[in-house]
Every structure is written in C-alpha cells, then in structure tokens.
Amino acid sequence: MEFCNLKGKTILVTGASSGIGRQSAIKVSQQGAKLIVTGRDEKRTAETLKMLTGTNHLSFTADLLTEQEMDSLVAKLPALDGVVHCAGIVGPTPVKFIRKENIEKLLKINFEVPVLLTSKVLLMKKVADNASIVFLSTVATQMPYFGGALYNSSKSAIESYSKTVALELVKRGIRSNCLSPGLVNTPLIKKPVTDGQMEIVDESLGRYLKKYPMGIGEPEDVANAIVFFLSDESRWISGTNLTMGGVLQ
C-alpha cells in the first residue's frame, strides 16, 4: 500500500486560499482525499479548488471571524476524517504598544476561530471516529522574537488546547496534533502591516534567515507533515507538537 494514502478520507482545510493551507490542500488531494477548502478571499479560494487533483472537492468562502459564516460553513460540511486549521494572521507589536484591539484581533483568528470551529464540527457530529485534527502553531513559542508577544501567545494557547482535544477525543480514536514550523515562504511573512504595527521588512527577515542553517521552509515542507498527520500511518500519535525548521540557532 502506498505510504500516507488518504483515499476515502474527507478533509477540511481552513486558510486554503494561500500559503500552507493551499499547498496542504493540493498535497492532500494528490494522496487521494476529497477536500473541502475554505478561505476568506473568494477568487483565491476558487483558484485553490482548481489546483486540486481528483474530483468532487468543494470550496466555500467564509470569514471565520463572523460566527454566522462559520455556522453556515459547518452546516454544509459532510462527515470529516480530518480538519486542518491553517487560517491565521501575524501582527507584530512591541510589548509596550500592545492595545486591547491588538489582543482581540490576534487571539480571535489564531485561537478563538480554531477552538470554536472544532466545537461546532464536533457538536454537529461532523467528525468521524478515528479522524485527525491538525493545528498550526509556530516554533516561535519556543524561540521568541521581538514583536511576537501576541502571536506567540495565541499559538501557545492553541498548543495547550490541542492537548486537551487529544485527551477528550481519544475514546473515539480521534487524534489532535500541532505543527510548529519555523519561517515558511508564504505571503504571511511578507504582508505589510498597515495599522501602526511593525512591518516584517526585508532587513529583519535577513536577520531571521541567519537562524536557519537548513534555510527557511516552503509550504510543501509543512504540507508533507500534514499529510502524515492526516494519514493512518500516524494513528498512534496524538497530543504532540512537531517542531519544524531544522536546527535553529
């Protein structure tokens, strides 16, 4: 049997309109799964749908910050064998400039959204026995960087949350794991931040690159690990957090 075969599985990927989410959806479809891809931007989410291998995939546009849009997405979902929570943002803010609105913004999309979506798919009985749930954290929870207090805190929270999900769902064979990549070459690390926060500019990016003797990652590097965590080959792994990025310095 082909390693990490996902034939017969139905997988939901959030944040599928860009970066790691898009590449994960592509890889997961290449392994034979049926995909439900969701993103906020209609055009880019539809583009992802076209990039998938195989047929019968579905795409839904939703701003997951709006509970009504999340509910309508959940209502349309079939039974899932896997959920990959890729939707997320960065918002670099030095500690002394953190305001209530920065906290709300970062924690909402990076923590509240995956937590609420998980509750809703479970309550609506959309998650099959032996399914796999994958959350995206960051290596920065272990290696802080300037301006990363809120982003890293939101991701530390999701790491901790994922372990409890693993505990509560183990009786149904449902697994929950986190991936913590280092820098990955996606639009996320290049987006200009316009609301008074720091920008990740080329100069600071150059400084970070020195920490990566194996270079920064490509979305495919993370997508490969996601395929493994969704597959039956990882059936004995739950409650873990996989650090990715090589030997960080």
Ligand SMILES: NC(=O)c1ccc[n+]([C@@H]2O[C@H](COP(=O)([O-])OP(=O)(O)OC[C@H]3O[C@@H](n4cnc5c(N)ncnc54)[C@H](OP(=O)(O)O)[C@@H]3O)[C@@H](O)[C@H]2O)c1
């Ligand atoms: N890139 C890295 O270096 C890195 C490293 C470690 C962890 N991560 C994590 O990996 C995940 C994916 O990051 P990425 O690099 O692929 O970022 P990306 O290319 O910027 O993609 C982020 C995705 O999140 C979606 N999203 C943002 N706000 C949303 C909302 N309100 N409702 C629905 N979808 C929303 C975006 O949708 P639209 O584009 O349609 O708005 C997009 O599809 C994130 O959780 C990130 O924290 C990234």
